[in-house]
Amino acid sequence: MTVAEAISLRCAVLSVSSAHGAARDGAGELLAARAQAAGHSVVRRVCVGDGVDEVRRMLSDCIADPEIQVVLSSGGSGFARRNAVPEAAAGLLEQEIRGFGDLLQHLVYSAVGSTIVQSRALAGYANGTLVFCLPGVVGACALAWDRIISAQLAVPLRKNSLHPA
Numbered sequence: 059m060t061v062a063e064a065i066s067l068r069c070a071v072l073s074v075s076s077a078h079g080a081a082r083d084g085a086g087e088l089l090a091a092r093a094q095a096a097g098h099s100v101v102r103r104v105c106v107g108d109g110v111d112e113v114r115r116m117l118s119d120c121i122a123d124p125e126i127q128v129v130l131s132s133g134g135s136g137f138a139r140r141n142a143v144p145e146a147a148a149g150l151l152e153q154e155i156r157g158f159g160d161l162l163q164h165l166v167y168s169a170v171g172s173t174i175v176q177s178r179a180l181a182g183y184a185n186g187t188l189v190f191c192l193p194g195v196v197g198a199c200a201l202a203w204d205r206i207i208s209a210q211l212a213v214p215l216r217k218n219s220l221h222p223a
Contacts, residue, residue, distance in 0.1 A: 065097075065211065065212060065213075066097045066098055066099065067098045067127045067128050067211055068098070068099050068125055068126055068127050068128070069090075069093045069098050069099065069100050069101065069102075069126070069127070069128040069129070069130055070101065070103075070104075070120045070126045070129045070130070071086050071100055071103050071104075071130045071131075071132075072102075072104055072105075072106055072116060072117070072120070072129065072130070072131040072132070073104070073105040073106070073132055073133055073194075074105075074106055074107075074108050074113055074131060074133035074143055074194070075105060075107075075108060075194065083105060083132065083133070083194070084196040085132035085133065085193070085194045085195060085196050085198075085199040086103070086105070086130075086132045086133075088196055088199050088200055088203070089132060089192070089199055089203060090103055090130075092203045092204075093128075093130065093203075096208055096211070096212070098128070098211065101125055102120065102123075102126060104116065108142060108143075109142065110145050110146045111146075113142055113143055113146035113147075114146035114147075114149070114150065117129065117147055117150055117189065120187065121150060121184045121185045121187045121189065122185065126187060127186070127187060127188065128187065128188045128189075128190070128211065129187060129188070129189045129190065130190050130192070130207070131143060131147075131189070131190065131191045131192060132192050132193070132194050132199055133192075133193070133194030143178075143191045144178045144180055144191065147180060147182070147189060147191050148180075150184050150189075151180075151182030151183065151184050151189060152182070152184045152185070153182055153183045153184075154181070154182040155180075155181040155182055155183070158179065158180060158181040158190075158206070159178065159179040159180050159181075161206060162174075162177070162179050162198065162201070162202050162206065163177060163179075165201045165202075165205050165206070166193075166195075166197070166198045166201050166202075169197050169198075169201065170198065174193075174198070177193045179191060179192050179193055179198075179202070188210075188211075190202070190207055
């Protein structure tokens with residue numbers, strides 16, 4: 059890709075946790091740093107509690123905001139009662155990117171082992187906004203960005219039907 063084809067998108071980075079704030083969230087920090095290093099801007103950075111209503115409200119707000127083209131959410135996707143990001147996002151997404159969670163599990167397996175099967179990471183599209191809901195594990199977010207997300211966000215519009223307009 060040439061510099062002329064470089065795409066800069068406006069991102070929101072959400073940290074989902076009841077245990078720490080956005081400033082202490084390694085996975086969210088990594089996603090914000092990677093997005094900025096790739097030439098995207100982080101226009102919103104927030105920590106939200108892990109309740110389904112709270113997460114749904116914040117995701118809805120980001121999806122409705124015309125200034126936000128991409129939502130990168132970390133945490134709350136595991137297999138535990140308090141992890142409700144998939145349930146919060148499911149009703150909001152117009153289209154799910156099928157296979158995203160499976161591909162992420164495949165890539166992360168060698169780094170963290172079989173516990174990755176508990177991740178319910180997902181991605182999709184809603185109201186012109188790409189939404190990526192990732193585990194709160196720094197290594198998993200690094201692999202997701204480096205091996206999947208960055209490539210999808212870097213593809214010129216004419217080659218990627220998922221790219222926000």
